Amino acid sequence: MSPIVSTLAGASARGYGGLGASVASAAVGAYESIATVTVGASTAASIAFTSIPSTYQHLQIRGILRGTPTYPDGEYGFVRINGDASSIYSATYQGGNGTVAFSGAFGGTTSSWVISQIGTTNGDLANTFGGNIWDFLDYKDTNKNRTMRGWLANGRQTTGTAGLAAGSYRSTSAITSIEVLPGGGSGWLQYSTLALYGIKG
Amino acid sequence: MPAGTTYTTIESQTLASTASTVTFSSIPSTYTDLRLVCSFNSSAYAVGGLQFNGVTSGYSATLVYAPSSTRVTGQGKIPFQQGYGPITEASAFQICTVDIFSYKSTSVNKAVQWQTGNPTTTGYPGNEWGCGLFPSTAAITSVTIDSGGTNIFQSGSTFSLYGIAAA
Numbered sequence: 623m624s625p626i627v628s629t630l631a632g633a634s635a636r637g638y639g640g641l642g643a644s645v646a647s648a649a650v651g652a653y654e655s656i657a658t659v660t661v662g663a664s665t666a667a668s669i670a671f672t673s674i675p676s677t678y679q680h681l682q683i684r685g686i687l688r689g690t691p692t693y694p695d696g697e698y699g700f701v702r703i704n705g706d707a708s709s710i711y712s713a714t715y716q717g718g719n720g721t722v723a724f725s726g727a728f729g730g731t732t733s734s735w736v737i738s739q740i741g742t743t744n745g746d747l748a749n750t751f752g753g754n755i756w757d758f759l760d761y762k763d764t765n766k767n768r769t770m771r772g773w774l775a776n777g778r779q780t781t782g783t784a785g786l787a788a789g790s791y792r793s794t795s796a797i798t799s800i801e802v803l804p805g806g807g808s809g810w811l812q813y814s815t816l817a818l819y820g821i822k823g
Numbered sequence: 824m825p826a827g828t829t830y831t832t833i834e835s836q837t838l839a840s841t842a843s844t845v846t847f848s849s850i851p852s853t854y855t856d857l858r859l860v861c862s863f864n865s866s867a868y869a870v871g872g873l874q875f876n877g878v879t880s881g882y883s884a885t886l887v888y889a890p891s892s893t894r895v896t897g898q899g900k901i902p903f904q905q906g907y908g909p910i911t912e913a914s915a916f917q918i919c920t921v922d923i924f925s926y927k928s929t930s931v932n933k934a935v936q937w938q939t940g941n942p943t944t945t946g947y948p949g950n951e952w953g954c955g956l957f958p959s960t961a962a963i964t965s966v967t968i969d970s971g972g973t974n975i976f977q978s979g980s981t982f983s984l985y986g987i988a989a990a
Contacts, residue, residue, distance in 0.1 A: 655987075656990060658990045684922075750956060784953045
């Protein structure tokens with residue numbers, strides 16, 4: 623993890639409104655920045671958030687990614703929860719690549735949640751990254767398996783892909799760490815950034 | 824350790840009369856991402872979209888609206904093709920959310936995601952999401968929402984810009 627620069631800094635604000643919320647309803651702060659990881663000059667093998675506090679209802683990760691391989695539809699990746707590499711993850715997705723709309727699923731045989739087209743690659747326009755927003759709902763409720771939702775896009779100049787995904791991690795353990803690994807190549811490139819937020823109930 | 828609350832309202836605009844465009848200017852550089860939440864009624868179908876910093880060329884986007892997907896490049900804006908409306912339902916409003924990542928970074932081109940839904944029962948109903956690229960490393964200081972025509976946005980339409988600051 624040495625190439626990764628992790629920062630914690632102050633942030634002021636008023637509140638979390640959500641879809642369609644009015645300005646008035648956004649008066650109480652319920653959306654907090656927890657931590658940010660930005661890849662430095664050296665490629666990072668993964669991006670990880672550890673020691674996630676249990677003081678929220680939901681978690682959200684937002685950020686931009688760029689990987690090293692030259693896959694036709696951009697870089698994909700894996701999300702691993704609590705360092706658990708057992709085969710209890712699954713995911714479904716749908717999206718489009720500018721030519722066709724597509725959908726698919728990954729069964730419960732993977733060692734992490736597979737998410738497609740989350741990053742641009744070295745073959746894309748320089749300085750161009752894929753935008754991502756992932757929600758981890760009820761992440762600390764030990765009565766439920768963990769459910770995730772992703773909104774992902776790689777916004778490449780010539781063949782951008784946009785998609786939606788849902789994933790399941792079949793464990794009732796509270797999430798205390800989240801690691802995002804690249805699907806191929808050597809890792810995440812400089813300026814790739816993911817920020818973790820907590821949303822209060 | 825959490826750094827504190829964020830998701831701050833930067834500015835909210837409600838149209839008192841019709842408008843062709845809505846612009847947020849002088850956007851502060853104190854956040855990491857921007858989120859735009861729009862609720863609008865339109866007088867006619869048009870391909871609207873987004874422009875940044877007054878730039879009118881070079882945008883590209885991928886749009887998804889089941890069962891199709893379309894790619895556009897070299898555009899004058901990041902286009903939203905899936906219907907602006909409702910056209911004949913005065914009290915119905917369309918919702919659109921837009922996320923703009925790392926908007927002040929001078930090291931990256933600007934990545935955009937959006938989702939919009941048009942609930943009309945006449946005209947052009949539909950749901951669309953997509954991603955766009957503003958191929959510029961300049962910090963975004965203004966955002967314009969283009970209705971795609973003359974005075975298409977109707978009175979009562981609201982446009983709110985939020986800032987999200989990462990730790």
